[in-house]
Each structure stands twice: as structure tokens, then as C-alpha cells.
Amino acid sequence: MTYDAIIIGGGHNGLVCACYLARAGRSVLVLERRDVIGGACVTEEPWPGFKVSTAAYVNSLFRPEIARELRLRDYGFELIPRNPSSFTPFLDGRYLMLGADRAGTLREIAKFSARDAQRYPEYEAMLERVAAIVEPTLDEAPPDLLHPSLRDIVKLLRLRRNVSSEAFEILTGAARPMLDRWFESEELKGTLATDAIIGAFAAPSMPGTAYVLFHHVMGETNGARGVWSYVRGGMGGLTKALAAAARDLGAEIRTNTEVERILTKDGRARGAAVANGDEFYGKQIASSADCNVTFLKMLDPTELPETFRGALERIDYSSASMKINLALECLPRFTSCHGERSRTTAAGPQHRGTIHFCPDQDFIERAYDDAKYGAPSNAPVVELTIPSALDETLAPPGKYVASMFVQYAPYKLKRGPWTKALRDEIADRCFAIVEQYATGFTSSVIHRQILAPPDLEASFKLTGGNIFQGAMSLGQLFAFRPLFGYAGYRTPLRGLFLCGAAAHPGGGVMGAAGRNAARVMLRS
Numbered sequence: 001m002t003y004d005a006i007i008i009g010g011g012h013n014g015l016v017c018a019c020y021l022a023r024a025g026r027s028v029l030v031l032e033r034r035d036v037i038g039g040a041c042v043t044e045e046p047w048p049g050f051k052v053s054t055a056a057y058v059n060s061l062f063r064p065e066i067a068r069e070l071r072l073r074d075y076g077f078e079l080i081p082r083n084p085s086s087f088t089p090f091l092d093g094r095y096l097m098l099g100a101d102r103a104g105t106l107r108e109i110a111k112f113s114a115r116d117a118q119r120y121p122e123y124e125a126m127l128e129r130v131a132a133i134v135e136p137t138l139d140e141a142p143p144d145l146l147h148p149s150l151r152d153i154v155k156l157l158r159l160r161r162n163v164s165s166e167a168f169e170i171l172t173g174a175a176r177p178m179l180d181r182w183f184e185s186e187e188l189k190g191t192l193a194t195d196a197i198i199g200a201f202a203a204p205s206m207p208g209t210a211y212v213l214f215h216h217v218m219g220e221t222n223g224a225r226g227v228w229s230y231v232r233g234g235m236g237g238l239t240k241a242l243a244a245a246a247r248d249l250g251a252e253i254r255t256n257t258e259v260e261r262i263l264t265k266d267g268r269a270r271g272a273a274v275a276n277g278d279e280f281y282g283k284q285i286a287s288s289a290d291c292n293v294t295f296l297k298m299l300d301p302t303e304l305p306e307t308f309r310g311a312l313e314r315i316d317y318s319s320a321s322m323k324i325n326l327a328l329e330c331l332p333r334f335t336s337c338h339g340e341r342s343r344t345t346a347a348g349p350q351h352r353g354t355i356h357f358c359p360d361q362d363f364i365e366r367a368y369d370d371a372k373y374g375a376p377s378n379a380p381v382v383e384l385t386i387p388s389a390l391d392e393t394l395a396p397p398g399k400y401v402a403s404m405f406v407q408y409a410p411y412k413l414k415r416g417p418w419t420k421a422l423r424d425e426i427a428d429r430c431f432a433i434v435e436q437y438a439t440g441f442t443s444s445v446i447h448r449q450i451l452a453p454p455d456l457e458a459s460f461k462l463t464g465g466n467i468f469q470g471a472m473s474l475g476q477l478f479a480f481r482p483l484f485g486y487a488g489y490r491t492p493l494r495g496l497f498l499c500g501a502a503a504h505p506g507g508g509v510m511g512a513a514g515r516n517a518a519r520v521m522l523r524s
């Protein structure tokens, strides 16, 4: 049988793409190498009774239109908004809590600076204005700057009309000077600046980080802008719903099926050869793996134009993010905030959002300094989340799951390989940081799963462990993602498309790449 489309990779973007193609009446086959679907948006049970979002852990970027159009709620997709969204304890006994409650947030900021509390609404309004420019670009292919069509020229003119100097700063600048201009309180700036470095191998003083910050405040939860949520059942709750929707629409999904080669004939992609020797044929092939995996591992590079091959090798996959998933005996008890415990969850507001351990921006800069020279940060930047504080389905009664997202642990180390001892040493450093603010935390850890960049690469086929399938720097965004001249989901090989985070609008659980790619495929 020849399918209308074969999708390589059953991450959320591959599944979104499959859904839209199947909905349009196309026969679709999804091939996923792992034994579970979901890619980096997945829930797994590493220890009996404890369900963790192995990689991605919070949502706000997923395009609400996709959830609506594919009726994902009917398939069990449910968002659990987090309010407050962040909690930052300090060693002097104070803390900062930010969230959707505007008045409460301003009161919290005013504890550190009355001027910053006054400025904060203006700062949010500025981000809104930039979002109004950037967001419409997420849901369509970027213009082709190499061979612009009339449609591309219209898109460019529209952008030129809207783009402002504040948007330009966000798209090209560094987070630190921007935050320094807006605010005076280091406590506030330290908390905001952590969003600027998530998944980026960069310090907040480096150009490009303002966009990473913006990328993390762009989304919404149930219509509330910038609110991050947990997905009930972990992030796999989304991909399970997508897989169920795809199957209902007629798509076929095979797990444990690794594509070894993209089959080609006469300069056109024709199918996929998988590890057990089977071959599947399709009129269109879409890969949701990154460019390195798609073009340099699954294809004979001689099938690609030389200039394209050269450009592929220049894609930046540098990475220094580490994920540590935990099972906890009890909730951390913060010295600065015991909080009132809610009767229903036993968790206080300090446990609901992202817990930052970052006193100021210099702390992040110093953490980056170590990594810049090829060593894991001596004092890493740690974000802790405890989804089971809001979702009781994730852990046995009275126990909790948590995860630490850690910057910076470089993929490429200057000295020696990534050993188990080094992984353990970094995890211990992170625990020691939390312990400073919540005595007893370390002894509350029952299990730990440490995923250093090489583990992210091995588990999810993310080259270099880069969580976004390629850095989200200006040179690799919009019309330049994945490569100048190839931002429209098409590739130099006829019949082969990209439909994952490697393509516009990039990393994050958005689904936009999958939907945009499906539209291009349906038009082709």
C-alpha cells in the first residue's frame, strides 16, 4: 500500500500534522522509534506509581486553535492552570510570588521595589504589543526570502508596517539590559531572567536571550495570557489525546518503528525503510526529527545540494540543559514561606508554580561563566516544579513527583566524558541549592532520574541534547529556520517536508509547526 503521507516521529508536532492530514481525507502512517508516542512531550512511569513528564513539563505555548479544531478535550486533554505561577525564596527570609492575580503580583513586587510595582503593568503591556506582532506569524509559513512570491512580499510588508523598536529589541537583543532598564529590584529581575536562558546556551547579557524570555511569556492557558499550566496526567496527556484523535480520524500509528532510511527515487522522497527491514511507501514524507537526524542520518547526503549540506552543518545545536525527575516523600518546606496549606491538596501556593532558586542576574551570569569554559555550573540555575501539588493522578497518595530544570550543564565538556559520577555530582549540587532554602529536601528524595544533554540526545534523538531541535537564536528563527530559503516546511528533496520543532516557529510544545506543515502538504 502507498500512503498519502508518512510522518517520521510521533512527537506532538508529528501527531498534529497527522491529524490535519487525516482530517482532510489523506491516508497517514506515523512511525515512532520509541515504545511510547509523544517525543519530548510525554509522560512515563520510571518508578511504580510515579508518573513524570520526562522532558517538557509545563504548557502555555500549545496553540489553542489546534485544541479546539481537533476537539482534544473530548480525548481527555485538560489544562491545570498554575496560580501563582512562580515562587522565588531568598536566603534573607523574604520571597517573591508572581501570578495571574494582578493585584497580588504588584503587592509582591512592591515588597522589593515600589517603583518596579508601578512599572510592571507597563512592562506587561509592552510584551502584549510585541506578542500582537509575533503571534500571527506563528500560524503560517514564514516568507521565503530567497525566492519571494507575491504572498511572501505581502507578509513582509505587513511585518514591516507593524515592527516597532521595542519588538526589534525583543527579537535581537539581550534580556539583561532590557530588564535593567525596566526594573531596579535584582530579586524581580533574577526571577524574570531565568526565562531568558531556558534551553539556551547563553547568559542574560547575551544577544538573543530577550527573544527566549519572550518565547516563554507568549502563550496562554484557557484564554489567560502568559499563564503556564500543567497538563492533567503529565505532558503525555496532550500527546495521548492527539494520538487518539489521529486514530479516530483514520491515521495509523506504529511505535517501536525506527526509520533508518528515507527512500528516494529520481530526486523524490518515496518512503521509509525501518530497522526491521520493512519498507513503507508514501506520496509525501514529513519528518519531525531535527535536521541533523533527518538529512544527515536518514538520507544519503549526496542526494542534497552541496550548499544545503554545508548550511546543515552550521546549525547551532549547542546545549547545556539538564532535567532531573524526582519522586518525593513529602513537599519541601521553605524557611521563607511555610504558607497556609490548602485543605484539598495539602500543598501551599509556594508549591504550585515554578520555584526559582536565583537571587539575582549575576548568579545566572556566574553559572554561565563555568559552562562557557566547558564545565557544568558550580552553582547551577535550578527551577523546581511539583506538578503533583495540583494533579493527584501523578503519584501515590501522600507522595509527590517533581522535576528540576537545570542550566548549565554543557553537552561538550572540556574535561572528560559525561560519567554517572558527574551526573550524580551535579544532581547533588542542585539538591544542595534547594536544601539552603528548604531544609530536609535532600532526604525527601526517594528516586531520581538524571537526564544530561547526552541522555536527552539518546532518548529523544535531540542532536547535542538541544531541547528545541536547534537553538532559538535570531539566525535560526522565522525565515531562517531551519535554514535561509527553506523556512516553508519544504526541503530540497521533492516530497520531503519538515513538520517538527526544527522548522518555524521552533521549539516548545506549540503544535504550530505540525499544523503549518500539514497545510503546506495539503497544498502541494
Ligand SMILES: Cc1cc2nc3c(=O)[nH]c(=O)nc-3n(C[C@H](O)[C@H](O)[C@H](O)COP(=O)(O)OP(=O)(O)OC[C@H]3O[C@@H](n4cnc5c(N)ncnc54)[C@H](O)[C@@H]3O)c2cc1C
Residues within 6 Å of the ligand: 008, 009, 010, 011, 012, 013, 014, 031, 032, 033, 034, 037, 038, 039, 040, 041, 054, 055, 056, 057, 058, 059, 060, 061, 257, 258, 259, 260, 288, 289, 293, 298, 322, 323, 456, 459, 460, 461, 462, 466, 467, 468, 469, 499, 500, 501, 502, 506, 507, 508, 509, 510, 513
Ligand atoms: C528536557 C526538556 C524540557 C522541555 N520543557 C519544555 C516545557 O516545559 N514546555 C514546552 O513548551 N517545551 C519544552 N521543551 C521543548 C519541547 O518539548 C519540544 O520543543 C517539543 O516537544 C518538540 O516536539 P516535536 O514533535 O517537534 O519533536 P519531538 O518531541 O522531538 O519528536 C520527534 C519524534 O521523532 C522521533 N524520531 C526521531 N528519529 C526518528 C526515526 N529515525 N524514526 C522514527 N522516529 C524518530 C523521536 O523519538 C520523537 O518522538 C522541552 C524539551 C526538553 C527536551
